[in-house]
Amino acid sequence: MKSAVIVFPASNCDRDAATALEEMTGKKAAMVWHQDSELPDVDLVVLPGGFSYGDYLRCGAMANQSKIMGAIKAHAAKGGAVLGICNGFQVLTESGLLPGALMRNAGLKFVCKPVSLRVEESQSSFTRKYEKGQTVTFPVAHGEGNYYADDETLNRLDGEGRVMFRYQDNPNGSARDIAGILNQKRNVLGLMPHPERVVDPLTGGTDGRKLFESLIEALS
Amino acid sequence: MTKITPELIREHGLSDEEYARIKGLLGRDANLVELGVFSVMWSEHCSYKSTRAHLKKLPTKAPWVIQGPGENAGVIDIGDGDACIFKMESHNHPSFIEPYQGAATGVGGIMRDVFTMGARPIAMMNALRFGEPEHPKTRHLVSGVVSGIGGYGNCMGVPTVGGEVNFHRSYNGNILVNAMCVGLARTDKIFLSAAKGAGNPVVYVGSKTGRDGIHGATMASAEFNEDSEEKRPTVQVGDPFTEKLLLEACLELMATDAIIAIQDMGAAGLTSSSAEMADKGGSGIELDLDKVPQREENMTAYEMLLSERQERMLAVLKPGREAEAEKIFRKWELDFAVIGVTTNTNRFIARHKGEIVADIPVTSLSDAAPVYERPFVKRAPAAGQPAYDSKKPVLDSLAKILAAPDMASRRWIWEQYDHSVMNDTVQPPGGDAAVVRVHGTRKALAITTDVTPRYCRPDPFEGGKQAVAEAWRNLTAVGATPLAVTDNLNYGNPQKPEIMWEIVAGIDGIGEACRALSFPVIGGNCSLYNETNGEGILPTPAIGGVGLIKDVTRQAGIGFKRDGDVIILIGETKGHLGQSVYLREIEGREEGGAPPVDLATEKKHGDFVRGVIEQGRVDTVHDLSDGGLLVAVAEMAIKGNIGADIGQASLADAIPFFFGEDQARYLIAAPFAEAEKIVAEARAAYIPVTELGKTGGSEIILNDKDRVALAKLRAAHEDWFPRFMGREEIPLTN
Amino acid sequence: MKARVFVTLKNGVLDPQGKAIGHALNGLGFESVGEVRQGKVIDLDLSETDAAKAKASLKEMCEKLLANTVIEKYEIEIR
Amino acid sequence: MKARVFVTLKNGVLDPQGKAIGHALNGLGFESVGEVRQGKVIDLDLSETDAAKAKASLKEMCEKLLANTVIEKYEIEIR
Ligand SMILES: Nc1ncnc2c1ncn2[C@@H]1O[C@H](COP(=O)(O)OP(=O)(O)O)[C@@H](O)[C@H]1O
């Protein structure tokens, strides 16, 4: 599996994503600058966590205006896999690649802690190595992860099996405990928790490895 | 031209004698710009005029020290060509006025000190002191400071991995916000601030200069008060986004060999960065202020030289490398301007609109700054064991202590900090020291900040020693070899002899401990005049310590890990209750002397404990400090979610045994066979060692009869902070 | 020309920050305070001199960047 | 009664958000945009019916909670 990590100004989990990808795939991820207009030939594009543009105005709003977004949309339209983690998820909702919006945490505070998640669907290139209904622990680290969508959208997400991860103990007020969702074509995943921070037993556990293993199996 | 009047001199915080000295150095009267330059360079903050003579006594050398005090941060060698660069700094006063921005810019400032030397910051710590919880301002300050630290550090993508927090009425009007940054570089890629050589371009990068943050004292003079409806704030607004770009751009430039010297613009902004670089390089510097990127119109020379706008750096490049550097900064959408040149005249010269507005010999801003040997008087230290009611039930007191403001879990705070970004955090907040892996290696750094201010008031010397010993012990307890210290000396008004004594004795105590423990001081910061209405803060010399773990798989944490481990106490228990948490929380008195620290014993016990961790024989260790033995047992049990069954092993009375704060002690939990060996080895080395009991169950059981559920202790420990902060304190953000 | 743009949460979208402010104000003894909502105000200097053109362009700015119309609504004021 | 409170940074205080927004708008081709400043707008429902009293009380709310007058200024609008 070949992958690319997008670097926006003040992305800060770009290195973490690249390290995890290299560890899992044995191949270096291409680091792609937001001003570039083309993506290298890759199977997976990762929009990493961080504070693109300082999270000023609205998280992900300015990153969504970056030049590279055109190429990412084209990649997604062709069925290429896109993974948005944390700030990356926010960029994906801002861009319309995923429905809904991420609002300020209901508790109004930034929250960084391991959270327990239910894997709701194993039918996807992102989760096929997990068991449906399995519980995993990923850390969250965000101030604006409170997922919002209108009821119709939420019903559709539920009905189409597009809610991939749900919080067991909702840390941010997200509608229906949603932690991560797929697009309709099932090739774009956005989630607030950080799978790339759980690939090493020394630094938080290994529950995220299966997400990358799923992608490797599906995309190689 | 403004006449230099005695009022103006005073408004600039200079004494008449100091101004006379300035006139002597210049050979004439100063102009207003020059007066401003002298006032910031000769301020306590920049010149250390009250402490410099005493700081000289600190040990600063060791074979592993690459750079001691005198640069933006200290540097140590951690093997394999890796260097660790770190420093701690205060942002006390701004944080009291505007807690969010004050704390945020404190974080930003200390990060710049570290990355200006070529390091990528990898961990942040913060040592905080607030007034008593009941004080009407406390919650507001806690809330603002914590969200400010998180707001800046989280955006930078540097994990905030620990710190400390105390509440005490002496901080009601003077909170302390000390932030520490630790970074990594290669030993052959360390950047210093000496602007050696003449004819080299001086470049300004980062944020544009605005009028914000110009020294408060000068605000009174009408000339700088054009828009009278709004008094110029002296508080800065932090811009972590720009700082993150600045970090990446600087590291990118540092990967080339274009830089001769580089320095962040911190306190006293452009003035101090340029003057210090010229001073250290033995050169001169000429600045053309018209070239300085400006955010506001019609800025005066005075304002540009003294603005403390954050997120800016000054670098001296090799001639001809400007375009290459500019390209990098433009890529990161940052301002870049060549604003001057180094010279061989040893003069600091600033031009504005074609005129020379300041012309000062560089050394008169540094070496010639006044140094004061301020008088001090000693207070007699308190001594003797304070009285206490020996009938109070021990476990009730334990629950109360675990829920005391100074002892309760700090989870409410550190869950607001991203402590796992960068994916190298091996021990997040909540242990003795944070452990952060050196990226891509098997090594790890252990980091801690410590001081026990309540010990420092009755006995500043022992208190200073204790702060160092506790930092050393915390690093040891995770299995690290303590390597070096950065300090942050927070005190009251040095012009009061009794406060000056606190400072002198504190530095002496720190020096003695650092020498005995081979734990050199490689940097630090002084914050004096922390007083309100004539009442000083508790002396608070915070110690930031860094240690090295050679093999990150061999380290220890505080949580119990298995049922049936034997709990071993290393060190002697005499039951010192003076200034103890027990006395304050249960008896309601702050009384007695600080616990004495025997440095040889500290070293012996610590080396022994570290040895068994390094050998991979032990993974559960906690040092004993605030609250004493029983509190440590409870913390280990709560963290591991495994109970303990222990007995009172010595002393006639339970209270001093369980709550005394004797130093040089550790708890170890190990499986039976290993524990037996450790006990035997300790005895053979004449180290006091006691088998206290065993881990297991879901209760803490004392002497086979008194028991308390872990769940109850956990609730007491975890609930205090969130309950105290409640929901009312809302960080108002956009 | 100066313009002011208000970006506020749509009715029906929960505003925890506004609620917290209301709660805090009540706690401080301001009992007259009922519902509170918080939004953003963005002040812009425009070199455009034609008010109609400015308004059209501001509308575009709002749609493209300043507001997320999934959750927010906006008002434009030319001053 | 409804009231609107604006809390904005004082002149001269750096507004990183405003700066970034202006930069982004220019980048999107809105070249007419010069300086941009961002602030907060707080809408309050008040049970108070006397406008003068409301105004006085709002002023107190601003001083006590809604604004930090070290770096921010506020405007009150009764509507
Ligand atoms: N208490 C102290 N102990 C040891 N060194 C100190 C102490 N205070 C300041 N220093 C050293 O003096 C130098 C100047 O300090 P400071 O002005 O705080 O640095 P900066 O200008 O980078 O903020 C630094 O190298 C610092 O390490």
Ligand SMILES: [Mg+2]
């Ligand atoms: Mg510095």
